[in-house]
Amino acid sequence: MQAYLADVDFVARNDSSQIRLFVKTKGGKSLGLYVAADPYFLFLPFDSKKPLGDYEKVIVSSNGEKMPVKKAEWVSKIRRGKEVKLVKVTCRMPSHVPVIREVFKPLGELFEHDIPFTRRFLIDSGLTPSDLIEFDVGAGRQVSSFKKISSGASIIPLLRTLAFDIETYNPIGISKPGKDPVIMLSYADANEAKVFSVGKEIKGKKFVEKVSDEKHLFQRFSQVLKEKHVDLLSGYNSDGFDLPYLIERAKVLRTSLYFSRGGKMVLRNAGGRSQVKIPGRIHFDAFNVASAMNFIGAFKFSRLTLAEVYKELFGEAGKLELDKASLFKHWDEGGEKLEYLADYSLADSVSTLRITNFFLPFAEALSKTVGLPLYEISRVSPSVLVENTLMRLAFTRG
Helix, strand or coil: CEEEEEEEEEEEECCEEEEEEEEEECCCCEEEEEEECCCEEEEEECCCCCCHHHHHCCEEEECCEEEEEEEEEEEEEEECCEEEEEEEEEECCHHHHHHHHHHHHHHEEEECCCCCHHHHHHHHHCCCCCCEEEEEECHHHEEEEEEEEECCCCCCCCCCEEEEEEEECCCCCCCCCCCCCEEEEEEECCCCEEEEEECCCCCCCCCEEEECCHHHHHHHHHHHHHHCCCCEEEECCHHHHHHHHHHHHHHHCCCCCCCCCCCCCEEEEECCEEEEECCCCEEEEHHHHHHHHHHHCCCCCCCCCHHHHHHHHHCCCCCCCCCHHHHHHHHHHCHHHHHHHHHHHHHHHHHHHHHHHHHHHHHHHHHHHHCCCHHHHCCCCHHHHHHHHHHHHHHHCC
């Protein structure tokens, strides 16, 4: 089968490390394919005569888990213009690499021991997002072999994009996910824009659908993502607020969020800022992209709020005005204020969608240039973009 590469992540499957490729067929179908791949690092031993078998006997125990070296072999690399022999130490899981490498530190000089596993795979395979690839696929969508057919399609075909936004109850000004509920969730795509209202009907607003409670809200939004076959879910500061808030509310309510296509959403902290990975869907935070574009000087925004970025990009107001501190009053008082709150929520998603569609071609072009997935493009620093480009170039040169 032939398909375009859209995104990549890692899973443990059948007791082995697997790269999961999310691809789009020419017909627009989204699939998750699995490629067996082993993590590794390189090192230059102080004792070049030490048998490789000694390295393969290394077994490290950490937190009750045994982590053996899977394989050790000599490989040739170019270092400072000269060919050198290095030992390639292959591990069974990416999480084993930082543990096992500590054993090898006293034995020699380490190389390529801190490259994230998915980036390692993309560098070694020579693949970049939007490449057209020929796959031989067997049972369980396991890939036995693959071959790049062409590089750098203009865009990933039929990337179905949906933007969303949430409103939360805030009687003390700042919402606390431990006690303050989500009261509205809006979304917008190429075909429609809609608001879910939790427990309140809003007459005269045909775009509003009442849901009984937050659990019902989570179920309906999950259903929307599934029925619309969403490939890219966009928000504005959705890393910093919307998705972490939803994740925390789900914990409080003892329920689950089914926003992904395979596996749970992953919330992690990176450099003091939260990031949310949605397996099977590209999570595109338009705030991150606007911030990065502002930092490198591609655009200059007076402020990085949704309202200001929209106005400076398109020369018109997109977001409606509302004093955030009084948002809960609009909800409590109902009537025209509640109707305005629904309009406000909807406008946020519509604005986010337009900003996303504006930035997406830039992000896709950058993704193809540096060889990183769209998810990472909107989150890594400019120095990482340069570093990854140089690593890919260095790999091709040995």
